[in-house]
Amino acid sequence: MAISVPSGTTIDEAFRRKFARSAALYERARASIAGGITHDSRNFAPFPVYVERAQGSRKWDADGNELVDHWMGHGALILGHGHPAIQAALSEQVTLGTHYGASHEVEVSWAEEICRLVPSAEWVRFTMSGTESTMLAIRDARAFTGREKVIRFAGHFHGWHDYAMAGYQPPFDTPTSIGVPSDVAASMLIAYPNRIESVRALMDQCPDQVAAVILEPGGGSNGIIPTDIQFLRDLRDLTRERGVVLIFDEVITGFRYAPGGAQERYEVTPDITTLAKIVAGGLPGGAVAGRKDILDVQTFKGDLQKDRFARVLQQGTFNANPLSAVAGLTCLRIIAEGWPTEQAERSCEQLRHSLREVLQRRNVQGTVVGEASVFQILLGDELDEALAESDANRLMAGRGAVNTLRKAMLVNGVDLMRSGGFTSIAHGDQEIEHTINAFEASLEMLQREGLA
Numbered sequence: 001m002a003i004s005v006p007s008g009t010t011i012d013e014a015f016r017r018k019f020a021r022s023a024a025l026y027e028r029a030r031a032s033i034a035g036g037i038t039h040d041s042r043n044f045a046p047f048p049v050y051v052e053r054a055q056g057s058r059k060w061d062a063d064g065n066e067l068v069d070h071w072m073g074h075g076a077l078i079l080g081h082g083h084p085a086i087q088a089a090l091s092e093q094v095t096l097g098t099h100y101g102a103s104h105e106v107e108v109s110w111a112e113e114i115c116r117l118v119p120s121a122e123w124v125r126f127t128m129s130g131t132e133s134t135m136l137a138i139r140d141a142r143a144f145t146g147r148e149k150v151i152r153f154a155g156h157f158h159g160w161h162d163y164a165m166a167g168y169q170p171p172f173d174t175p176t177s178i179g180v181p182s183d184v185a186a187s188m189l190i191a192y193p194n195r196i197e198s199v200r201a202l203m204d205q206c207p208d209q210v211a212a213v214i215l216e217p218g219g220g221s222n223g224i225i226p227t228d229i230q231f232l233r234d235l236r237d238l239t240r241e242r243g244v245v246l247i248f249d250e251v252i253t254g255f256r257y258a259p260g261g262a263q264e265r266y267e268v269t270p271d272i273t274t275l276a277k278i279v280a281g282g283l284p285g286g287a288v289a290g291r292k293d294i295l296d297v298q299t300f301k302g303d304l305q306k307d308r309f310a311r312v313l314q315q316g317t318f319n320a321n322p323l324s325a326v327a328g329l330t331c332l333r334i335i336a337e338g339w340p341t342e343q344a345e346r347s348c349e350q351l352r353h354s355l356r357e358v359l360q361r362r363n364v365q366g367t368v369v370g371e372a373s374v375f376q377i378l379l380g381d382e383l384d385e386a387l388a389e390s391d392a393n394r395l396m397a398g399r400g401a402v403n404t405l406r407k408a409m410l411v412n413g414v415d416l417m418r419s420g421g422f423t424s425i426a427h428g429d430q431e432i433e434h435t436i437n438a439f440e441a442s443l444e445m446l447q448r449e450g451l452a
């Protein structure tokens with residue numbers, strides 16, 4: 001995949017020319033899909049790119065363009081697109097049935113594999129997404145403690161249900177979505193990342209009312225605000241001391257930061273872990289894993305009174321459906337070999353390092369952050385100022401040029417997830433080199449337009 005920077009055209013013109021069929025599909029989509037897109041993160045001006053197929057680290061769009069992929073199924077595909085073992089397991093399962101409306105052995109093996117890998121997992125309950133996992137974990141914690149408040153961190157992402165909307169984007173005291181009842185938002189207390197005193201102050205303000213603390217252990221919004229490990233240890237001590245359930249949202253970090261997730265990498269064990277993405281091997285799925293005494297709030301006791309009045313209800317038509325279960329089980333068995341997380345991390349480390357070199361070489365202000373197989377490019381002058389003010393503001397720093405950078409990267413054959421993304425085991429030297437060259441070419445285009 002050679003890169004040639006189109007001269008004499010703007011980034012926008014080059015984008016429109018290269019992705020003409022996507023423009024037409026977007027026009028068509030707007031007639032039948034609200035706003036034309038099915039996930040807010042696909043909101044992209046002037047139009048999103050429509051993909052037709054994917055394999056390994058690559059995907060091909062509706063115009064036949066080949067792209068090195070760093071979205072990787074929003075982080076679900078650490079083994080790359082179309083891993084042969086997962087494809088074979090899925091093909092076989094399709095012939096055996098896709099929904100039994102019944103328990104089945106594969107879900108048991110899948111849960112056993114999660115318990116083997118994830119340090120905090122004594123028991124597991126399956127869901128269909130990360131959003132459902134955090135929603136259920138919060139309900140479990142509230143039921144277990146008999147308390148209602150939940151502490152979360154500014155800038156951390158936990159899906160899109162009502163409770164997750166408070167404190168996600170600045171200004172943190174206003175829910176990120178309209179339509180969230182004020183009582184719901186008020187039950188969520190917002191602390192500041194890496195500041196244990198802000199957590200303690202909230203607990204002191206609401207004595208014996210805090211059910212849980214939930215956070216992304218690898219850092220807010222996929223590592224843009226990196227985690228301080230000592231903070232995680234202090235948080236573990238504080239929550240234990242106050243009888244508060246500690247929830248690690250490992251929807252991204254699970255099976256990526258290490259086979260046992262961020263909790264294995266940092267050696268801090270939460271009470272409950274929420275999982276999705278990699279756990280289901282690239283198919284829809286999620287899980288809540290954790291202490292048996294806490295997850296016991298979900299079990300039937302065979303007592304009508306208790307089962308009706310003292311139990312957490314959880315349903316979900318597609319929970320642990322055979323296809324997601326078999327893909328998840330196959331994926332986790334490969335993850336358990338240890339090398340996939342290490343290999344994806346090595347590629348990402350090389351990528352982060354080289355991207356920083358490109359920024360320096362081109363004299364562009366910005367930085368590249370990230371851990372394990374996650375990277376985030378932050379561009380812009382505001383960065384240092386914002387960092388000095390508050391770590392949470394980092395989310396907003398360097399965001400100005402993100403859309404244009406992503407557009408330029410697409411023109412140069414790379415699909416970034418916003419301003420960064422993931423590496424997988426399918427990202428070898430060739431793909432890393434291509435992304436670095438595309439970054440250099442894209443910065444040149446941005447500089448030409450006075451945007452970097």
Ligand SMILES: Cc1ncc(COP(=O)(O)O)c(C=O)c1O
Pocket residue numbers: 074128129130131132134157158159160216222249250251252276277
């Ligand atoms: C940390 C975290 N929690 C929860 C979610 C929500 O997961 P889902 O998109 O499967 O609902 C995400 C999604 O990106 C996430 O990154």
